[in-house]
Amino acid sequence: MTASTSSNKNPAVLAADPDWWRGAVIYQIYPRSYLDSNGDGIGDLPGITTKLPYIAELGADAIWISPFMKSPMDDFGYDVSDYEDVDPMFGTLDDFKELVEKAHAQGLRVLIDLVISHTSDQHAWFKESRQDRTNPKADWYVWADAKDDGNPPNNWLSVFGGSSWQWDTRRNQYYLHNFLRSQPDLNFHNEEVQEAVLNAARFWLDIGVDGFRLDTANFYFHDKELRSNPGRKPEEESVSTPKTNPYGYQVHVYDKTRPENIAFLTKLRAVMDEYKDTTMVGEIGADEDPHQIIADYTAGHDRLHMAYSFDLLAGDQTAAHIREKVSNLEATINDGWASWAMSNHDVIRVVSRLGAGFEKREASSVLLAVVASLRGSPCLYQGEELGFEEANVAFEDLQDPYGIEFWPNFKGRDGCRTPMAWETTAPNGGFSTGKPWLPVDARHLANAVSVQENDPASALHRARTFLKWRRQHPALIKxxxxxxxxxxxxxxxxxxxxxxxxxxxxxxxxxxxxxxxxxxxxxxxxxxxxxxxxxxxxxxxxxxxxxxxxxxxx
Missing domain, CATH: 2.60.40.1180 (Golgi alpha-mannosidase II)
Known part of the structure; x- marks a missing residue:
């Protein structure tokens, strides 16, 4: 199958439209927590497939599925060990092909996470690279000698805590990891690495996916000279870095958002343009001038189609806060395009950020309408349509390495990742017949889909009504x-x-x-x-x- 003949899309349902992504409602699925079809306590691809009619009925235009590629799951799929296979816990490649086919039949486009800034240390590329300094993949990752005193080559820090350099005794060198030490960073200065990850994208495009959400899209390149970052004591907690994490004490000018990033994105865009009606939305995790970076990364027609903004993923979502953040980006972005979200798999759910005293059930519906009315493409996170609050997860139940590392002042990401509640009277809310990988929150059970289906005033019905009405007004879309x-x-x-x-x-x-x-x-x-x-x-x-x-x- 070649790019020019690849067509797993259903033309009778999905009309040809290269601009479909502008204003499209994207529904994010965290597969571990959506629906478990085989009773092992972990959500899977067949589970998602059975719920595609629910998503289509909601009024979504596309789904974005968080990572399901083969992985040791140190960071729950964001540590890929094989870019061309499905991890067995989620099903098989045939299961994914069936999901794509049935999604297209429902009129839903399919986006998947593409995590290419780093791999798992269990990836075959890294296993070969770490063997010695002369093998064919010796330069596929970022390796550096120690300083004379044995310390790492510079002061770069990991998002997940501590130095971003890990000593390896096979090569007697340090390797770079911006996240967990089991997530070594690829060396994008190597053209062979670039071609390898572009081929990974082609693999999924040939299957029929409609595009990618690019994880950490501004982390691809590092400073070749390995210069240390300047310091800065943060005045306030950001959405991605709590005050308890020293990562925020640096200005990250050398370890990410390097100018070479844009040149690579033009290559990736050229690959996307080989396939009809595809798109890519980049996650831009930038602390310095993020609006200008989003504008730069989405300018013209040869870079990202759109960029995922963090502006509304923190704060109390007051009218003043939303107006300030969105208007600032609008003033900068020019011909670029944003993707807005108020909740996702990494942050506290939006209604739990409102503080005490607010009617969260009512608030959830109007906040969903806000994000779906802004200029841009809204991303709705599973459970947002139900008004779910952040779940309470005890320390002994935590799975997230980020939360475990920074407990108790920062409780990590498990509270927004707990399983969906489908049936209030079924075991584990209808998510699984086995023990769920994270507990189902009792408050979610009380607001399960089955309960809200029978309540015309529920958040679910209000979400469906609004999203379908929105489609009648082109101004609200583009x-x-x-x-x-x-x-x-x-x-x-x-x-x-x-x-x-x-x-x-x-x-x-x-x-x-x-x-x-x-x-x-x-x-x-x-x-x-x-x-x-x-x-x-x-x-x-x-x-x-x-x-x-x-x-x-x-």
Missing amino acids: GDMKFLQLESDVLGFTRTLGEDSVLCVFNLSDQEKTVSLTGQGVTEALEGHGFEFAMDGKVITLPAWQAGFLKLDA
Whole structure:
């Protein structure tokens, strides 16, 4: 099968559209925790396949599946040991092919995580590379001699704690690992490495995937001279680095976001362009000027299609916070494109970041509508449509090496990774007939899919109603955006595409708000989106945690 003839997409369902990804609703699946089909306590690919109708009914346009390639699972799949196979715990390659075929039949595109900045130390490439300094893959990873005093070559730190250099007795050298020591970094300065990972992408594109979420897309290259990073004591905790982690005490100018990254992304984009209607969204983990980096990485038509922003993955999600973060990126991004998310597999679930005293069930629905109304492509994380809170995971149940390392001040990522709750009366919430790899949270059981299916006012029904209504308004998918300055706790902006212009207003508080829209060109209130508000002339009244959508003069 070649790129030019590869076609596992169902043309009757998936109309040809090279621009489909702009504004597409992407539903993120963490496969370990979605649905277990064989009772081993770990979610798998056949489990996902059985739930594709649920995802299509939700109103998603695509799914993004977190890593399922072969791996020793030190970092739960983000440590790949074979780029061209499925880990047996998730099923087989045939299972994945069936998933792609059935997703396309449901009208869903399929994106998968491509983790190429590093591999597992169990990958055949690294096993060969570490044997000596002369083998064919000796330069496939980042190796360096010790300083005269035996210390590592520079001060670079691992995201997961400690030095990012690990001594290896086979070569009597250090190797670089930006994450776990069992995740050695590939040497992208080597052209053979670049071609090898491009071939890995081709392998999955030939199967029929519609694109990739690129993990740590700005970590590919390192400074050839191995210069030490300058220091900086962080003033506040970031989404990716808690205050307890000294990684945030450096300005990471030499160990990531190097200028060579963009040149490689043009090569990867050229591969993507060999295949019809594909896309890639890059995760940009940058502490310094992230908006400019996102703009640079998505500029033109030869780099990333879109970049995954961390701006809304931290903070309390107030109207002021969202307006500031999004408007700052909008002012920078020019012809680039963002992908917005408020929750994912690495951060505390959004409703648990709101603080005490808020009605989280109501808040979850309006926050989902916010992220799906911004200019960009929204990513919704499994359980977000159900209003799930961060799960409570006891220390003895923790699986995440990051959480174990920084306990108790930082509890890691397990709280957002616990299994989905499908049936409130079934064992383990219908996730598995065996013992789940992480416990199912009791609060999730009370809000399981089966419960919400029978409640027309549930977060699930409101998510379905809104996402389907959104499809009727091209401005909410691909339109331009302009923020308004409204009452405190009220977020407002317009989306405009041609003759379609919509004013979006969100009350992000537990108090009723009255807002004057005089001078905004409002012609009528739009209906069918599932939210409640009252309109009297040019004045609207929004109950707590509600939203309004209004038609504007073109």
